[in-house]
Amino acid sequence: MIGEISRNRSATTSLNKNILKVKPKFFSKILRCEESVINISKHAQKRLDSRNLQLENDDILQLSAAMSELKSKGSKESLLIYKNMGIIANVQNRTIITVMNTKKLKTVTNIDSTKFIN
Template sequence: MGIDKITGQTHPAAQTEAKRVSLPPKPGTQRAGQDFARVLADKLAAAGESVRFSAHASKRLQERSIVLEDSDLKRLGAAMRQAAQKGARSSLLLYNDLALIANIGSKTIITAMKGDDLKEHVFTNIDSAVIIR
């Protein structure tokens, strides 16, 4: 309905045809040949391998002069993912001459030991062990 501003009378509005407009996709929002599920799976896999360290573990690594490279972190992340698939919650990760206790759910290393610290040591409050070669 329209209103005549001078007389104040109403009259039917002119019928207009609605046009559908499709906007071109924004750059970077489409990936050729990849669907959403695949992109999501790739992102989750990449994020799933990130390993965090608690303040205690960071302190232990520093005190014991333990240096972990990117390749080491990827292997630890893969081991933690494998433990998670088996239902583990808290694991002992044995890697080279290191023993790491990890919270699998949060992908966090809780503490780290090396070499002589491993002799006659009892690990408690773990539900699994992963040997990484």
């Protein structure tokens, strides 16, 4: 029994060393995934549904890249013009606040930046 415990303990120690070796790469991968996540508020989801607007996976990637760029430049609340949509987003929280059709877009207040996404 004691022999088993010491063997298991050395296996655990060896396993922990391997985890420590992999951990930084895994952590950076998690960070990259977190940086591509965009939250959609309940209000924004209602607006998407009621205005018959859709965001696909490719759209989310485009918006994510735009938010990352805006965040690196210090933006907080931004208007993103993408396809036929005007999207108000909290860049710091990576959250879409509301969405409207660009045909209905007239005046926008309380933003500090605008990004046109092709």
